[in-house]
């Protein structure tokens with residue numbers, strides 16, 4: 001199965017989905033860039049998410065808050081004191097490692113949601129079994145300590161000891177939504193229950209990076225926070241869970257590759273928490289968290305900002321701090337899940353069976369022969385006609401079979417070939433990626449047929 005992961009990583013690099021950041025300088029750990037095809041795929045994922053979460057929902061509006069927020073935000077949220085991973089250092093080579101990951105390597109499940117003290121205790125007991133992945137020294141580790149994941153900066157601080165009062169790159173996008181709760185209320189017609197959705201970058205100083213774009217230090221989140229009354233929280237929560245599960249199914253993810261994971265160790269304020277997990281080549285792992293958070297977030301920000309964030313419910317005249325349910329996911333993780341799910345090999349043919357809505361290119365246009373000017377000119381004409389409505393690829397290299405293979409590998413659902421018959425009767429062949437069947441259709445009908453598909 002790890003073999004499949006290697007194949008996907010190599011495909012991503014070879015075809016320009018994902019590049020290691022700063023590669024000419026030897027790379028920069030746990031940071032990745034999106035290549036020409038990756039940015040198209042990521043944009044498509046974000047577009048379909050936004051469409052289903054904002055455009056098609058009268059009860060949800062969008063927001064784009066900044067990466068930087070008042071540092072108090074992160075005190076109120078608990079990130080300054082509580083947002084940490086268990087860190088152990090190899091005494092031999094001084095590599096810093098995540099204690100829970102080291103435990104996993106020797107078959108001891110240390111849940112990410114366990115308390116740090118629990119993990120520290122388990123680590124101490126099992127230290128002798130654990131090998132340093134860097135220098136192979138066995139059992140020679142420091143005790144586990146907390147390592148805070150917030151990324152600090154000197155933005156807005158012009159002193160030399162800015163570390164004492166740093167500003168932070170946001171560790172999650174949802175805090176910007178909480179801070180704008182009152183602004184959205186007073187500037188729009190939204191009434192509870194309603195949601196605010198946002199897509200944006202977040203940063204976490206992950207101790208160890210693993211599994212390609214699954215866990216990165218800079219990443220993009222898609223989050224929706226839904227404000228509701230205490231009474232309707234759990235009912236809305238169940239609706240949101242169903243809604244988000246169906247999103248993946250509608251986009252073609254194999255149902256057997258998805259499962260729910262219920263959190264056993266809930267944070268004290270949470271009512272309920274489930275993750276949607278995808279069956280990656282390295283095992284089932286979280287791609288989205290759907291959590292019922294109670295009134296914790298707005299209560300905290302009320303306290304720290306001394307602003308009243310309570311709400312008068314027009315339906316009951318009740319006054320309360322709104323409860324929040326959230327759906328939180330990462331673009332990189334979802335992209336990796338779609339790539340893994342779509343990846344298939346048929347003989348020597350590699351096919352990415354992405355839904356057309358997600359595919360980087362919707363259609364590719366070829367002249368049958370690159371050395372026949374009349375074919376090239378006609379194919380250019382077709383390409384120019386389609387490119388305003390569809391992301392189109394052009395290819396006139398090598399033979400037609402190779403071009404098909406090349407498009408299959410990046411998931412282009414349709415290939416159009418201009419041949420000698422085109423010059424006679426204004427028809428082209430259109431080839432379907434999944435069936436490899438070809439049909440002959442009129443150029444004048446191309447657009448409407450492609451739209452339908």
Ligand SMILES: [Zn+2]
Nearest residue numbers: 090093132135
């Ligand atoms: Zn070591």
